[in-house]
Amino acid sequence: MSGRRIPKALTVAGSDSGGGAGIQADLKTFQELGVFGMSAITAVTVQNTFGVGGVYPLPPEAAAEQIRAVGEDLGVDALKTGMLFDAGVIRAVAAEIRSFGWERVVVDPVMIAKGGAELLRREAVLALKQELLPLALIITPNIPEAEVLAGMSIRSMRDRREAARIIGAMGPKLVVIKGGHDASPGGGSYDGGSAAGTEATEVVVDLVYDGSGFTELAGRRINTVHTHGTGCTYSAALTAGLARGMAVQDAISLAREFIQAAIEEGLGLGRGQGPTNHWAYRRRQELQRDRVLEAGR
Numbered sequence: 001m002s003g004r005r006i007p008k009a010l011t012v013a014g015s016d017s018g019g020g021a022g023i024q025a026d027l028k029t030f031q032e033l034g035v036f037g038m039s040a041i042t043a044v045t046v047q048n049t050f051g052v053g054g055v056y057p058l059p060p061e062a063a064a065e066q067i068r069a070v071g072e073d074l075g076v077d078a079l080k081t082g083m084l085f086d087a088g089v090i091r092a093v094a095a096e097i098r099s100f101g102w103e104r105v106v107v108d109p110v111m112i113a114k115g116g117a118e119l120l121r122r123e124a125v126l127a128l129k130q131e132l133l134p135l136a137l138i139i140t141p142n143i144p145e146a147e148v149l150a151g152m153s154i155r156s157m158r159d160r161r162e163a164a165r166i167i168g169a170m171g172p173k174l175v176v177i178k179g180g181h182d183a184s185p186g187g188g189s190y191d192g193g194s195a196a197g198t199e200a201t202e203v204v205v206d207l208v209y210d211g212s213g214f215t216e217l218a219g220r221r222i223n224t225v226h227t228h229g230t231g232c233t234y235s236a237a238l239t240a241g242l243a244r245g246m247a248v249q250d251a252i253s254l255a256r257e258f259i260q261a262a263i264e265e266g267l268g269l270g271r272g273q274g275p276t277n278h279w280a281y282r283r284r285q286e287l288q289r290d291r292v293l294e295a296g297r
C-alpha cells in the first residue's frame, strides 16, 4: 500500500448519526482495512443507541448522481449497498451499477433496524429482488431478511439452506445468511434443527452458499447488547476485502474475523444498544505482528 495503487470502495447507504451503522460504519471499516472509502448517501437517519428517531430519504437522482460522480472520476474496485429505503432509489442504484458494469458488488439487504424501525419500505422488496439481486456478487441477509426474501420461515439450519438456495436463484453468485439473529440451541451449529446442547448456544454461525455447496463459518457468540451496526460493518469488511482483490472466500473469512474482533472488544458507548469497535481488528493484527517480530529477535 505504498501509494501506487490504493484500493477504492464505494458504499451506497444511509447515514447513521450515532456513528455505529450505515455510511459511518462502512467508511470506518474501509479505512481500517486499508481501503479508500467513498459514499453515496441515500437517506439521513436520526439515530443513537436507543434507536431510529427519524428517516429523511433523498431522491433517487441524488444517489445516482453521487455514484456517477465517484465512478467517472475516482473509480470503484468494489461497491456495497446498505439502506436504500425505497424502490425508486433501488432502481436508480441498479441502473448505475449496470451502466458502469461493476461486478464486485455486495448487497446488504437492510430492512429493519435492530430497534424495529423500517429502513426499507415493504413495497420495495420486489424491486430489491428484481433489480438488485441479479447484479450482486454476494448478498448478506440476516435471518429475518432471508425470511422475507425467500418467503419462508427459518427455524433450523436446514431451513436456512433452503432459503439460501431460493435467494441464490434470484441472481447473486453467493448468499451469506448471517447467524446473529439465530436464537435456536446451537446458534445454527447443528444439522436439520436438532438441538446441540447448551454449550453450543455460545456459537454464532454464518451460512455461505456459493450456488453449489454450503460452508458454515462459526465464531464465538459474544453475550453483549453492543451489536448496533454489526451487519453494516460485516458487509463493509467483505467489500473492503473484495476491493483489495481478495478471493471471495478469503474476503468472507476476513469479514468474519473483523466483526468478531469488533464485537469482542466493544466500546460500551451510549446508554442503549451501542456500536462495535472498528479499531479492534487492526489492533489485533498489529499486536500479532509485534509478537512475531519480537520472537524473531
Ligand SMILES: Nc1ncnc2c1ncn2[C@@H]1O[C@H](COP(=O)(O)OP(=O)(O)OP(=O)(O)O)[C@@H](O)[C@H]1O
Pocket (backbone or CB within 6 Å): 021, 113, 114, 141, 142, 143, 178, 179, 180, 181, 204, 205, 206, 219, 220, 221, 222, 223, 224, 227, 228, 229, 230, 231, 232, 234, 256, 259, 260, 263
Ligand atoms: N453476539 C455475537 N457474537 C459474535 N458474532 C456476532 C454476534 N452477533 C452477530 N454476530 C456476527 O455479526 C455479523 C452480522 O450478523 P447479524 O446477524 O447481527 O447482522 P444484522 O442483523 O444484519 O446486523 P444489523 O442489525 O446491523 O443490520 C455476522 O457475521 C454474525 O455472525
Ligand SMILES: Cc1ncc(CO)c(N)n1
Pocket (backbone or CB within 6 Å): 013, 014, 015, 016, 021, 022, 023, 045, 082, 083, 110, 112, 113, 114, 119, 228, 229, 230, 231, 232
Ligand atoms: C443507516 C442505517 N443503515 C443500516 C442500519 C442497520 O444496522 C442502521 N441501523 N442504520
